[in-house]
Amino acid sequence: MITVNSLVASRPEIAAIAEAADPNPLREADALQESQLLESRVCQLTGTVALLFDLRTSLQFDIGNAALLVVRGVSSFGWSSSAVQVPLAAMTVVSQLPARSPGSFRTRFGFFPDAQLDVAGAQAEFYVLEVDGISDVPPDYTAMSQEHIARELPAWHSRCDPLQVAST
Template identity: 45%
Template sequence: MITIEDLFTGAGGDASAAPFVWDPLREPDALQDVGLLDCRMCPLTGRVGLLLDMRTALQYRTGNAALLTVRGLASFEWSEEPLERELLNFAITSSTPSASRKGVRMELALFPDGLLSVAGKAAEFHLLDAEGVPETIPDYTERRLSDVRAGLPWWDSGCIVLRSATAPGT
């Protein structure tokens, strides 16, 4: 079994799976109500990975996690209204993918008040079944990451790739 980290670094080999009917790299708002758990940016390899919690997704009935990777990174922009908090569960309210001859871009609007934009030469999206993740999301209220970590898919989670999509350049 591979880990989500293996998919991000490319150490998982060929992780492609059946294609999507509702492709998040091409369909606007395909990621609506998906939770954004973590972002990893690796300057050495020019890639960014967005780790997603799919248990609340509107469009997908299978999978409890997903990884969106952008390679040939051109930009990574994050903004939010600073709030005092230990944890804040960001949910995607809108996803806007776009592609051109220059590459791909994904714009994510987040609730309660965040924006994430990432662009690069190519993108991959993998819908995953992460091992050991409970069916329900944890309660984030007045808790720390160490308190809820066991209830989340994470980079070291073993996983099975259920579906895959790629955007130009991959």
């Protein structure tokens, strides 16, 4: 087992121990539909963006409970959302459109509640993960404390096994 963050930091060679991602959100539109964006990290020093998803509500993935999308050589990162304060809720993917060309990768997400994310860079990796120690269903955001919710979600420090991988 490794941590989610170690996948971002070190880009390990796991293609030999994980099968090819199916579906592949680096190539297929809406492959992450109904998954939930939990966190994003932007590191200007390394030019890296990492997006952490909860897959337990995903329409497309039958294995894994989390996913990680890492974009390297980032040229742009744009987030927009409503300024209206809403109750605590995960950002559910309603649309996702990847675009590839030689030496570049771009993806655009639409979320519920109302938000959009655009990220572009030189290359990308996608990992389907089995995070240790979380339940089979996401937490109830309306009935639990933030501390309890956090214990039931994948996090950067979570220990995990990579199950599937894709890269550009």
